[in-house]
Amino acid sequence: MLRVLDAEAEAHLAxxxxxxxxxxxxxxEFGASASDQAALATSVRQLDERFILVVVGEFNSGKSAFINxxxxxxxxQEGVTPTTGQIQLLKYGATVTRGTGPDGxxxxxxxxxxxxxxxxxxxxxxxxxxREHERLTADFVPRSDLVVFITAADxxxxxxxxxxxxxxxxxxxxxxxVVNKVDxxxxxxxxxxxxxxxxxxxxxxxxxxxxVLPVSARLAQRAKHGEPSLxxxxxxxxxxxxxxxxLDAKGRFRLKVANPLxxxxxxxxxxxxxxxxxxxxxGEDRQLLGDIERQLAVYREDLERGFELRMAAAEKxxxxxxxxxxxxxxxxxxxxxxxxxLNRARMQKEFEEKVVxxxxxxxxxxxxxxxxxxxxxxxxQWQAVTSKLLARxxxxxxxxxxxPDIGGFHDSRSRLMDSVGREAQxxxxxxxxxxxxxxxxxxxxxxxxxxxxxxxxxxxxxxVVTVAxxxxxxxxxxxxxxxxVLGIGFLIIPxxxxxxxxxxxxxxxxxxxxxxxxxxxxxxRAREQSGHRLSDAVAPYARFVxxxxxxxxEAQAALERLSHDAARLIRQLETGPANQESAIxxx
Ligand SMILES: Nc1nc2c(ncn2[C@@H]2O[C@H](COP(=O)(O)OP(=O)(O)OP(=O)(O)O)[C@@H](O)[C@H]2O)c(=O)[nH]1
Ligand SMILES: [Mg+2]
Numbered sequence: 047m048l049r050v051l052d053a054e055a056e057a058h059l060a061x062x063x064x065x066x067x068x069x070x071x072x073x074x075e076f077g078a079s080a081s082d083q084a085a086l087a088t089s090v091r092q093l094d095e096r097f098i099l100v101v102v103g104e105f106n107s108g109k110s111a112f113i114n115x116x117x118x119x120x121x122x123q124e125g126v127t128p129t130t131g132q133i134q135l136l137k138y139g140a141t142v143t144r145g146t147g148p149d150g151x152x153x154x155x156x157x158x159x160x161x162x163x164x165x166x167x168x169x170x171x172x173x174x175x176x177r178e179h180e181r182l183t184a185d186f187v188p189r190s191d192l193v194v195f196i197t198a199a200d201x202x203x204x205x206x207x208x209x210x211x212x213x214x215x216x217x218x219x220x221x222x223x224v225v226n227k228v229d230x231x232x233x234x235x236x237x238x239x240x241x242x243x244x245x246x247x248x249x250x251x252x253x254x255x256x257x258v259l260p261v262s263a264r265l266a267q268r269a270k271h272g273e274p275s276l277x278x279x280x281x282x283x284x285x286x287x288x289x290x291x292x293l294d295a296k297g298r299f300r301l302k303v304a305n306p307l308x309x310x311x312x313x314x315x316x317x318x319x320x321x322x323x324x325x326x327x328x329g330e331d332r333q334l335l336g337d338i339e340r341q342l343a344v345y346r347e348d349l350e351r352g353f354e355l356r357m358a359a360a361e362k363x364x365x366x367x368x369x370x371x372x373x374x375x376x377x378x379x380x381x382x383x384x385x386x387x388l389n390r391a392r393m394q395k396e397f398e399e400k401v402v403x404x405x406x407x408x409x410x411x412x413x414x415x416x417x418x419x420x421x422x423x424x425x426x427q428w429q430a431v432t433s434k435l436l437a438r439x440x441x442x443x444x445x446x447x448x449x450p451d452i453g454g455f456h457d458s459r460s461r462l463m464d465s466v467g468r469e470a471q472x473x474x475x476x477x478x479x480x481x482x483x484x485x486x487x488x489x490x491x492x493x494x495x496x497x498x499x500x501x502x503x504x505x506x507x508x509x510v511v512t513v514a515x516x517x518x519x520x521x522x523x524x525x526x527x528x529x530x531v532l533g534i535g536f537l538i539i540p541x542x543x544x545x546x547x548x549x550x551x552x553x554x555x556x557x558x559x560x561x562x563x564x565x566x567x568x569x570x571r572a573r574e575q576s577g578h579r580l581s582d583a584v585a586p587y588a589r590f591v592x593x594x595x596x597x598x599x600e601a602q603a604a605l606e607r608l609s610h611d612a613a614r615l616i617r618q619l620e621t622g623p624a625n626q627e628s629a630i631x632x633x
Contacts (some may be wrong), residue, residue, distance in 0.1 A: 055299060059093075062303050062615055066090050069310050069608050073317065076601045077453025082313055085188045089306035092189060096137070097164045097298045102183055102214075103196035104207050105129070105171025108226040108263045112196055113168050115266035115282065116289075117158040122168050133186055134168040137161055164293055172210040180210065187214045188309060191301045192222065192292070199227040199260070202240050203247045211251055216315070218308020218616075220301055221256050222288075223248055228281065229262035259285050300619050307612045307619075314609035320452050321602040327442065327459070328595040334438050335588050338431055342577060345427050349573050352419060357562060360412035364558050367405040371550040374401050379543040406512045413490065413565065414483075420569065421482045424576040428477065431580055432470040435587075439463050459590065466587045473583070486572050493564035517553065 066086065073083050092098070101109045110122035110130055121136065123129055132152045139155025147153040160166070167190065169183040187193065195211065197203050202225060215221070225244055231237045241260055249255045265280035277283065291297065374397060378386070386392065439460065451457050 058615065058618060059303055062307055063090070063093070065608060065611050065615065066306055066310060069313065069612075072601070072604050072608065073313065076317060076321075076597075078313070078317060079452060082316070086306070086309055086313055088189055089309040092191070093302060093306060097192070097293070097302060098167060098190045099164050099192045099194060099293075100167040100169060100186060100190035101194045101196060102169050102187070102210070103171060104198070104201070104204055104210075105173045107171065107196045107198040107201075109171065109196050110168055111263040111267065112194075112224065112226055112261070113166055115261075115263040115270065115280070116286070117156060117160060117166070118270045119156055119158060120267075121154055121156055128171055128173065130168055130170050132170065133182055136166040136168065160289075163298065172206050180206075184210070184213055187219065188217050190219060191298070191305050193219045194222050194224055195256075196224045196226050197244060199225050199237070199240050200230055202244050208247070208251060211248075215252050216312045218311045219305065220292075221252065223256050223258045224285065225258060225260045226263050228260045229265050229279065257288065259288060261285050304616050304619050307616050310612045311609060311616070314605045314612065317452075318602060318605040318609065321598045321605060324455055324594065324598040325602065327456075328591050328598065330442075331438070331587075331591040332595065334434060335584065335591060338434060338580075338584060341430060341434075342427070342580060345423065346573065346577065349420065349423055349569075352423070353416070353566075353569050356412065356416040356419065357565065360409050360416070360561065360565075361558055363405055363408045363412060364554050364561075367401060367403070368550060368554045370403065371397075371401045371554075372547055375543050375546045375550070379539055379546060402512060409561070414487065416565070416569075417483050417486045417490065418479075420486065420572055421479050424482070424572075425474070425477050425479060427576065427580060428470060428474050431584065432467065432474050435463065435467040435470055435584070439467055455594065459594070462587055462590050466584060470583050473579075486568065489571075490565055490568040493568050 066089075070083065070086055070090075073086065101113055103109050105128040106126060108124075110124045113136065114120050114122055114124070117136070119142070121142065122134060134154055135147060135151045136154045136156060136158075138158070138161035140157055141155070142157075143153075143155045145153050155161075167186065169186060170180070172180045172183060193214065195207075197207055211221075223244060225241060228237050228240075231240075237260060241258055245255065245258050248258065260281055262280045262282075265276040266282035269275070269277035269280050269282070292301070378393070378396070442460070442463075
């Protein structure tokens, strides 16, 4: 059970426990891996357990020999080849016993003073051949309160040791480096050279300067077993003093509480980086959605401009017809042609041939072109959106390959993108431009005919134009006839001509208004529909991106707060109550 030294220490402990509980909740909420959650839970549980000092380092560096020397007993097997194959937990006992603990660890008990306050753990050495040994050790590190890292003076700081230190440094453990086997040096300068080398390497690797202590475990063992003269050369006195200093009740409290906080720091950093990776993804997704949105806006503008142009072409056909009408009236409505004028049927036929001519067909063709173009534009939009979605999916898929998918984010995201992309692709694949065009054309015809008061029947556009134009012919010729019959033709012909032209202008203008209005409203409707269909298609993806973005930025903020609090608590522990208050005796 962790000894609480005073009220302030108690407060720190309570703060730490609260923070750890909050972090645990946050990790659960964001789907942290089971092993990370277990690591946190273990480190919290450890607050109530005995202090654990773990000895790690490359095989043959003398870890077992170091522990034997420290405890003054030959408890552990030593050897020149990889020797320790299991985690060995050493704890206090009145006699030496060996057995297996409930968690499968080898447990050795011994009557050694140090073991009254501290459990010591010997670990299999790290090296490139026995990966399994290394994993056992790495897995055990989160459970420790203090890590004694042993490197051999004859092979100081090997590559494996560097890699191992890198792997464990994020757990935020206090690490002490021991350079063992310093008895191999014949000159002090050689030893100092190695120590300087190890200090620099450790600082480069850990970003801080851990304590580095030189010892000879072999000489210390011999000193404790009847050759006291070797004690000085073993340099063990300084090491034992160092351990006594940091492992008194205050020191143990500090390290104990700092330990789960270190784990908390490591986990908050890990998940903050996951959150920021998620936010990068959702940020890019949002950019893509913005791209699509902008593209749709440009598309709408293009449609608008294109519509105006195409509408102008249709109107030009009407204007041409009007111009032909003017010429016709100029040529026809004159005194010399009075006899012709009296033949109403002939006049009308001539008007239709010369003025109306192929205007209905041409207008109809223009409108058909317009609709085809509209449908084509719609199709292109689908293609563009689809290819954007597919490209994003490919780009992303290649990046997340093999990365752990915390909370199933990538999984559900790619499933969603898949279905959205597939749906868009399906639209593209089955897009029937002919049919789409016919639908719009039909509706346009109905609209034009209805506005032309043609009884709502779906007559062709050409028919509408024909009807309008021939009504002009009928009206004009009808008026003329009446005047001519009265015998005052020569007086009224110029006036009639003017009126005929005006009537034609009026009719054509009315026709133009009807045509434009009907086509405009049909066009607007088709455009809206196409826009909606496209945005509906990407809507689920957009919703997902918004929700995930919110979720992960909340996670990021929560983790940042927790990390900040953990760092503050660790600082307080370092400078806080344990330094001011009187120590309570060990027990
Ligand atoms: N010269 C010298 N040799 C030592 C010293 N300490 C240990 N050795 C020797 O180094 C070899 C390895 O020692 P161990 O204690 O078995 O090393 P270990 O780190 O536990 O090795 P593994 O269990 O295989 O990981 C043994 O032959 C020890 O006798 C020392 O201080 N000086
Ligand atoms: Mg060993």
